[in-house]
Amino acid sequence: xxxxxxxxxxxxxxxxxxxxxxxxxxxxxxxxxxxxxxxxxxxxxxxxxxxxxxxxxxxxxxxxxxxxxxxxxxxxxxxxxxxxxxxxxxxxxxxxxxxxxxxxxxxxxxxxxxxxxxxxxxxxxxxxxxxxxxxxxxxxxxxxxxxxxxxxxxxxxxxxxxxxxxxxxxxxxxxxxxxxxxxxxxx
Amino acid sequence: xxxxxxxxxxxxxxxxxxxxxxxxxxxxxxxxxxxxxxxxxxxxxxxxxxxxxxxxxxxxxxxxxxxxxxxxxxxxxxxxxxxxxxxxxxxxxxxxxxxxxxxxxxxxxxxxxxxxxxxxxxxxxxxxxxxxxxxxxxxxxxxxxxxxxxxxxxxxxxxxxxxxxxxxxxxxxxxxxxxxxxxxxxxxxxxxxxxxxxxxxxxxxxxxxxxxxxxxxxxxxxxxxxxxxxxxxxxxxxxxxxxxxxxxxxxxxxxxxxxxxxxxxxxxxxxxxxxxxxxxxxxxxxxxxxxxxxxxxxxxxxxxxxxxxx
Numbered sequence: 001x002x003x004x005x006x007x008x009x010x011x012x013x014x015x016x017x018x019x020x021x022x023x024x025x026x027x028x029x030x031x032x033x034x035x036x037x038x039x040x041x042x043x044x045x046x047x048x049x050x051x052x053x054x055x056x057x058x059x060x061x062x063x064x065x066x067x068x069x070x071x072x073x074x075x076x077x078x079x080x081x082x083x084x085x086x087x088x089x090x091x092x093x094x095x096x097x098x099x100x101x102x103x104x105x106x107x108x109x110x111x112x113x114x115x116x117x118x119x120x121x122x123x124x125x126x127x128x129x130x131x132x133x134x135x136x137x138x139x140x141x142x143x144x145x146x147x148x149x150x151x152x153x154x155x156x157x158x159x160x161x162x163x164x165x166x167x168x169x170x171x172x173x174x175x176x177x178x179x180x181x182x183x184x185x186x187x
Numbered sequence: 188x189x190x191x192x193x194x195x196x197x198x199x200x201x202x203x204x205x206x207x208x209x210x211x212x213x214x215x216x217x218x219x220x221x222x223x224x225x226x227x228x229x230x231x232x233x234x235x236x237x238x239x240x241x242x243x244x245x246x247x248x249x250x251x252x253x254x255x256x257x258x259x260x261x262x263x264x265x266x267x268x269x270x271x272x273x274x275x276x277x278x279x280x281x282x283x284x285x286x287x288x289x290x291x292x293x294x295x296x297x298x299x300x301x302x303x304x305x306x307x308x309x310x311x312x313x314x315x316x317x318x319x320x321x322x323x324x325x326x327x328x329x330x331x332x333x334x335x336x337x338x339x340x341x342x343x344x345x346x347x348x349x350x351x352x353x354x355x356x357x358x359x360x361x362x363x364x365x366x367x368x369x370x371x372x373x374x375x376x377x378x379x380x381x382x383x384x385x386x387x388x389x390x391x392x393x394x395x396x397x398x399x400x401x402x403x404x405x406x407x408x409x410x411x412x413x414x415x416x417x418x419x420x421x422x423x424x425x426x427x428x429x430x431x432x433x434x435x436x437x438x439x440x441x442x443x444x445x446x447x448x449x450x451x452x453x454x455x456x457x458x459x460x461x462x463x464x465x466x467x468x469x470x471x472x473x474x475x476x477x478x479x480x481x482x483x484x485x486x487x488x489x490x491x492x493x494x495x496x497x
Binding site: 016018021025026029030033034037043047050051052055058059061062115116121122123125142162165166169172173176 | 194195196197198200201202203204205207208209210211212214215218219222223225226227229230231233234432
């Protein structure tokens with residue numbers, strides 16, 4: 001589903017209305033940052049991803065090729081493509097870079113440690129999927145986008161997206177199971 | 188039941204991992220604010236270059252309509268372009284006209300056909316390498332046209348300079364949109380060709396018309412500015428990518444390797460927004476993703492709604 005203002009934002013953005021562009025940035029940049037962070041675990045690269053995504057958006061508007069609808073899908077797709085292309089040959093070197101901040105004040109340090117461990121495992125597993133599988137898993141089950149938006153992001157019919165989800169989840173489960181056999185739980 | 192009719196769900200173990208991924212450390216407020224500023228500044232620059240405020244008389248509007256059909260001057264001019272093309276093709280003279288136009292100069296009546304055919308080539312060229320080479324070739328054409336007009340003490344029209352700027356900037360964007368190794372190779376090619384163009388302009392010394400002299404200085408400075416950007420990119424492509432995102436190269440200082448007495452009027456005197464030297468109009472004004480191989484950076488969509496996919 002489009003955000004309530006998306007259509008108005010897009011129309012105003014095509015006129016390079018600064019308020020609309022600022023609203024779009026304020027609304028979507030935290031989401032894109034989170035998306036990139038979840039996939040990469042690197043603050044700097046996540047910021048770069050956001051900057052590049054919005055830069056491409058502006059250039060597309062300028063060239064008259066910007067999105068006419070589904071702005072959210074467009075931005076996620078652009079961010080995903082940027083990440084995929086940047087790490088086409090090898091996964092990001094920062095997959096294990098989640099810092100673990102444990103202190104005496106932490107309410108549940110063991111849970112924090114476990115969550116960090118699971119994040120790292122999942123990231124490594126995600127990067128063993130195909131780009132589309134990775135994209136559909138993140139958008140559908142982490143970003144909680146509905147199937148229509150995911151379909152618009154992947155530029156596929158909803159049915160094809162569901163089939164892709166099946167394959168992606170099965171592949172992810174296999175990879176995680178294989179990792180469990182090989183990697184001991186540090187906690 | 189077919190998988191396409193089910194709503195697939197992760198099993199509990201996978202779901203637990205996915206839930207762990209939801210938590211994201213807070214974004215650095217300073218970095219976020221800086222990103223926002225850069226975005227809005229870029230938007231401002233593009234907005235200005237997209238809609239330059241100028242007084243249009245009929246021949247200026249015709250010129251823009253014919254040479255930059257994407258610029259929304261008036262739907263009539265896009266329609267006029269189409270009608271001219273159709274009539275030309277119906278009369279069987281389209282190819283002849285376009286071929287004849289290739290040798291035309293900016294003050295010739297066939298010149299709009301030349302630029303139109305170039306825009307068409309740019310539109311239909313998908314391969315990034317080919318597009319890069321095309322933009323270099325077009326930049327050389329513009330430089331040659333400027334050079335020839337200046338040699339006749341004539342002043343090249345502003346759109347010619349704008350197109351040169353657009354070709355150079357697009358070439359840079361296409362170069363750095365590749366991975367570092369390919370980017371450096373492409374930048375080296377650009378450097379060599381720009382140096383040839385610069386040398387050509389350096390040989391023009393006996394121009395007495397002060398306006399033509401100023402155009403010569405501007406053109407030299409434009410090429411120098413891009414040369415320095417290329418040299419920066421050769422040392423660190425990432426730096427150049429960031430600079431391009433921020434709207435370079437108008438503010439780039441002059442490169443030390445070329446002798447430039449008198450400074451750089453292009454870089455020093457020309458404000459970017461509204462100066463007419465920004466990305467400019469035309470299909471190559473931005474570096475956009477399209478349906479071809481995906482490029483890592485600076486590749487906004489080229490067609491339709493979607494960003495370019497690999």
